[in-house]
Amino acid sequence: xxxxxxxxxxxxxxxxxxxxxxxxxxxxxxxxxxxxxxxxxxxxxxxxxxxxxxxxxxxxxxxxxxxxxxxxxxxxxxxx
Numbered sequence: 001x002x003x004x005x006x007x008x009x010x011x012x013x014x015x016x017x018x019x020x021x022x023x024x025x026x027x028x029x030x031x032x033x034x035x036x037x038x039x040x041x042x043x044x045x046x047x048x049x050x051x052x053x054x055x056x057x058x059x060x061x062x063x064x065x066x067x068x069x070x071x072x073x074x075x076x077x078x079x080x
Contacts, residue, residue, distance in 0.1 A: 005041035009034070014055055024056065 013027050013034075034042045 006043040009039060009041050010043050011055065015059065018056070018059060 010027070013030055014024050017024060017026050017030075031042065
């Protein structure tokens with residue numbers, strides 16, 4: 001069960017970083033911040049490359065789907 005909680009903290013941390021234009025590798029630097037907040041389920045190890053890219057690919061897919069849905073609702077689309 002703790003493994004899932006650690007993955008959730010990792011997921012939320014990476015989503016936060018990416019939404020603020022920060023690289024995923026910055027997650028490792030959040031350790032002291034999360035400890036200060038007394039986050040109990042902080043991952044003890046850094047993300048492996050596969051996990052990071054899997055999360056990034058999932059975020060990309062979600063964003064692209066949302067953009068396509070938004071564009072489908074637009075009557076006129078122009079690019080300047």
